[in-house]
Amino acid sequence: MSEGVSQADRPQAATAAGSDSGAGPRAGGDLLSKFDPIIHTRETLLAGGVEDPFNLVMEQVLSPTRAICNGRETILLGTYNYMGMTFDPDVIAAGHKALADFGSGTTGSRVLNGTYRGHRDVEHALREFYAMDHAMVFSTGYQANLGIISTLAGKGDYIVLDIDSHASIWDGCAMGNAEVVPFKHNDPGAMERRLRRVPEGAGKLVVLEGVYSMLGDVAPLKEMVAIARAHGAMVLVDEAHSMGFIGPNGRGVAEDQGVIDEVDFIIGTFSKSVGTVGGFCVSNHPKFEILRLVCRPYVFTASLPPSVVATAATSIRKLIGAGDKRARLWANSRRLHAGLRELGFTLGTDQPHSAIVAVLMPDLERGAAMWEALLHEGLYVNLARPPATPANMTLLRCSLCAEHTEEEVGTVLGMFARAGRATGIL
Numbered sequence: 413m414s415e416g417v418s419q420a421d422r423p424q425a426a427t428a429a430g431s432d433s434g435a436g437p438r439a440g441g442d443l444l445s446k447f448d449p450i451i452h453t454r455e456t457l458l459a460g461g462v463e464d465p466f467n468l469v470m471e472q473v474l475s476p477t478r479a480i481c482n483g484r485e486t487i488l489l490g491t492y493n494y495m496g497m498t499f500d501p502d503v504i505a506a507g508h509k510a511l512a513d514f515g516s517g518t519t520g521s522r523v524l525n526g527t528y529r530g531h532r533d534v535e536h537a538l539r540e541f542y543a544m545d546h547a548m549v550f551s552t553g554y555q556a557n558l559g560i561i562s563t564l565a566g567k568g569d570y571i572v573l574d575i576d577s578h579a580s581i582w583d584g585c586a587m588g589n590a591e592v593v594p595f596k597h598n599d600p601g602a603m604e605r606r607l608r609r610v611p612e613g614a615g616k617l618v619v620l621e622g623v624y625s626m627l628g629d630v631a632p633l634k635e636m637v638a639i640a641r642a643h644g645a646m647v648l649v650d651e652a653h654s655m656g657f658i659g660p661n662g663r664g665v666a667e668d669q670g671v672i673d674e675v676d677f678i679i680g681t682f683s684k685s686v687g688t689v690g691g692f693c694v695s696n697h698p699k700f701e702i703l704r705l706v707c708r709p710y711v712f713t714a715s716l717p718p719s720v721v722a723t724a725a726t727s728i729r730k731l732i733g734a735g736d737k738r739a740r741l742w743a744n745s746r747r748l749h750a751g752l753r754e755l756g757f758t759l760g761t762d763q764p765h766s767a768i769v770a771v772l773m774p775d776l777e778r779g780a781a782m783w784e785a786l787l788h789e790g791l792y793v794n795l796a797r798p799p800a801t802p803a804n805m806t807l808l809r810c811s812l813c814a815e816h817t818e819e820e821v822g823t824v825l826g827m828f829a830r831a832g833r834a835t836g837i838l
Contacts, residue, residue, distance in 0.1 A: 453776075457776065457777070457780055460777070462780045462781060462783075462784050463482065463784050463787060465780055465783050465784070465795040466795075468481055468482060468787075468792065469481065469482060471483070473498075475499055475815070476488070476491075476493050476496035476497075476498050476499055476687075476813050476815040477496070477813055477815050477816050477817075477820060479792075481787070481792055482787070484787070484788075484790060485790060486787070486790050486791065486792045487790060487791050487792070487816075487820055487823065487824060487827075488792050488813070489791055489792060489793050489810045489811065489812070489816075489824060490792045490793040490794040490809065490810070490811055491811055491813070492653070492683065492684035492685075492811055493684070493687060493811075493813050493815075494653075494656055494657055494684055494685045494741060494767045494811070494812070494813060494814065495656045495657060495685040495686075495687065495731060495734060495737050495738075495741065495813070495814050496687075496737070496813045496814045496815030497685065497686060497687030497688075497727045497730070497731075498687040498688075500687070500726075500727065500730065502726055502730065503687065503688075503723045503726045503727050503730070504723070506722040506723055506725070506726040507719040507720070507722055507723040508719075509722065510530055510718040510719045510721070510722035510723075511717075511718065511719040513718070514528055514530065514718035514719075515718065516717060516718075516719070517714070517717045517718075518714060518715045518716075518717065518718070519714065520714060520715065521710075521711060521712060521713060521714060521715060522704065522710060522711075522715045523704065523705065523710075523711050526714060526715030527715065528715075528718055528721070530718050530721040530722050530725065531549060531715060531716070531721050533721070533722075533725045534549055534690075534721040534722075534724045534725040534728070535547040535548065535549055535692075536725075537724075537725040537728040537729050538692055538694055538728060539694070540728075540729070540732065541661075541662075541663070541728050541729075541731065541732055542663055542672075542678065542694045544678075544694045544695060544696050545695070545696045545700070546694065546695045546696065546697070546700040546701060547692060547693070547694045548692060548693050548694075548700070548703060548704060548707075548710065549690055549691070549692045549715075549716065549721070549724075550690065550691040550692060550693075550709065550710060550713070551689075551690060551691070551713050551714065551715065551716055552681075552683075552689065552690065552691050553580070553652055553679070553680070553681030553682070553683055553690070553691035554579075554580040554583075554691065555580075555691055555709040555710075555713060556580075556679050556680070556681070556691030556692055556693055557578070557580035557581050557583075557584045557650060557679055557691070558580055558583055558584045558587060558709050559584070559703075559707040559708065559709035559710050560584070560648065560677060560679060560693045560703070560707065561581060561584030561585060561587075561588060561617070561619065561648065562584045562585075562587035562588035562707075562708070562709075563588065563703055563706055563707040563708070564588070564617055564646070564648070564677075565585070565588050565590035565615060565617045566588045566589055566590055567588075567589045567590065568590075568591075568614065568615070569588075569590045569591065569614060569615035569616070569617065570590060570591045570592075570593055570610045570611075570614050570615065570616050570617070571585050571588075571590045571591070571592050571593065571617045571618075571619055572593045572594075572595065572603060572606050572607055572610070572616065572617070572618045572619070572640075572645065573585070573592065573593070573594055573595070573618070573619040573620070574594070574595065574597055574598065574603075574619070574620060574621065574624075574631070575594040575595060575596060575597055576597045576624055576626070576802050577594075577619060577621065577650075578621065578625065578650065578652075581619055581621075581650065585619075590617075593606045593609070593610070594606075597624070597802065598624075598629065598631055598632060600632055600635045600636050600639055603618070603636055603639060603640075604639045604643070607639065607640070607643040607645060608643070610643075616640075616643065616644060616645035616646065617645060617646050617647075617648060618636070618640040618645045618646070618647050618648070619648045619649075619650070620633060620636055620637075620647070620648070620649050620650070621649065621650045621651075621652070621653070622649055622650065622651040622652075622653065622654040622658065622664045622665030622666060623651075623652075623653035623654045623658070623665060623765065623766045623768065624653075625652070625653050625768065625809075626760070626770060626796060626800070626801050626802060626805075626807070626809065627760030627761060627768070627770045627802070627807075628653075628760060628761060628764075628765055628766045628767070628768025628769060628770055628809075629760065629761050629765050629766075630654075630658075630665055630765040630766060631665060632669075633649065633665050633666055633669045633671055633675075634669040634670060634671050637666075637671045637674045637675060638671075638674075641674060646676045646677075647674070647675050647676050647677070648675070648676060648677040648678075648679060649664070649665070649666050649675050649677070649678055649679070650678075650679045650680075651663070651664030651665065651666065651678055651679065651680050652679070652680055652681045652684060653684060653766060653767070653768065654668075654766065655680045655681075655684070655685050655686075656684070656685025656686070656731050656734070656738075657685060657734075657737070657738045657741050657742070657767065657814070658766065659672075661732070662685075662731055662732075662734065662738060663678075664678065664680075666678065673696075676695060676696075676697055677693055677694075677695045677697070678693065678694050678695070679691070679692070679693050680692050680693075680694075682720075682724045682727075685731065686724050686727045686728060686731070687723070687727050688720050688723045688724050688727065689716070689720060690716050690720060690721070690724055734814075737814040738814070740814045740815075741767055741812060741813070741814040742764075743818075744767075744812045744813070744814070744816050744818075744821055745764040745766070745767055745769065745812050746764050747818070747821050748764075748769050748810065748812060748821055748824065748825070749761075749763070749764040749769050751821075751825040752769065752771060752825070752828060755825065755828060755829050755832065755838065756832075756838050757771050757772075757828070757832065757837070757838070758771070758772040759771060759772065760772060760807065767811060767812045767813075768809060768810070768811055768812075769809075769810040769812070770796075770807045770808070770809050770810070771793075771807060771808040771809075771810065771828075772805060772806075772807050773805075773806040773807055773808060773837070774806075774837070775806055776797050776798070776806045778806075778835060778836070778837060779795055779797065779806040779807070779808065780795060781835045782808060782831055782832070782835045782837055783795040783808060785830075785831035785834050785835050786808070786827055786828070786831045788831075789827040789830060789831055790827065791824060791827045791828075791831075793808045793809060793810050794808065794809040794810075794811070795808060796808075796809050810824075
């Protein structure tokens with residue numbers, strides 16, 4: 413649940429022995445020298461005069477779709493504010509009230525003094541939203557994956573996962589010290605071949621994502637969950653990028669494909685459709701509540717502030733009846749995807765799968781130039797680059813919002829057309 417990057421975005425163990433420039437510690441003793449290739453790439457990119465695409469400052473946020481960025485009024489097409497809940501009046505009012513009634517923070521873990529009425533309330537809201545028996549809230553979405561995966565699968569167990577899984581999933585695997593068996597992205601046959609190799613009697617956990625955040629593509633969960641079940645594996649699905657708008661009730665890809673009752677654990681985040689911060693796991697497993705006492709990233713982390721859980725609970729309950737917003741978001745996604753293809757851009761998916769539309773770039777330099785040209789037009793998107801992206805792609809990732817108007821989507825297409833011609837991409 414990166415927020416939005418794949419496993420490849422973990423620090424790369426690039427060797428830099430012998431690269432001592434004479435300044436600072438010698439290479440053998442400088443623990444930062446392994447990052448020299450990334451430093452060089454960044455310096456080379458910025459030396460050309462391009463604005464730093466990874467240091468954008470929002471001086472003022474005007475709405476879910478507009479902000480002042482680096483001194484310019486800008487349309488936001490690079491946030492995960494899918495359902496536009498960040499400025500919802502009821503959500504803001506709930507946060508103000510909780511701040512006044514309970515103070516600014518809990519100063520404690522959930523298993524000590526860090527469980528307030530609001531923490532129980534947001535977990536109740538999640539149980540309502542997913543129609544499940546159990547819900548457990550973490551301080552971030554990253555910690556939800558880190559905690560649940562590392563607690564479920566330990567030494568001697570096997571985790572079978574998609575090679576393009578988010579960094580938090582890979583880090584959860586490493587923390588639990590399980591045997592990790594990756595398979596080719598969104599390939600059910602490859603997944604089944606890996607499961608066949610797991611030793612008889614070993615614990616098995618299959619970890620999947622509903623929507624993969626770089627290309628915005630959807631997993632074939634119906635087929636994959638059936639395969640996992642046939643091999644006696646438990647299933648965890650990360651629905652960070654699908655909660656709120658995919659599926660009849662917004663419960664994600666597992667609901668949309670009719671397998672939500674076959675999934676053991678669903679991981680999600682508050683930092684996307686819910687519009688605040690935090691992470692969670694929901695489940696119907698009868699032994700789920702023991703995780704509160706044995707999951708280290710839950711036990712040893714301060715709980716979310718009262719104002720945050722109040723905003724989250726209010727937002728989640730409003731998402732239950734947000735059918736109109738879901739319809740608007742899908743209309744925006746279809747229009748942007750079709751318009752960019754018509755202009756001649758190469759996209760990450762043939763059809764719109766989600767609220768993410770990935771525009772593929774020829775290389776990092778021209779991708780950065782296109783990103784800057786769009787920013788000067790008044791549009792913010794994400795520049796995603798190797799090693800964070802699959803297959804060493806450079807891409808511009810567009811994340812749509814239910815609050816984008818039809819007029820704004822049209823304006824965005826005009827900006828892409830002008831920036832594409834100015835940079836030679838088109």
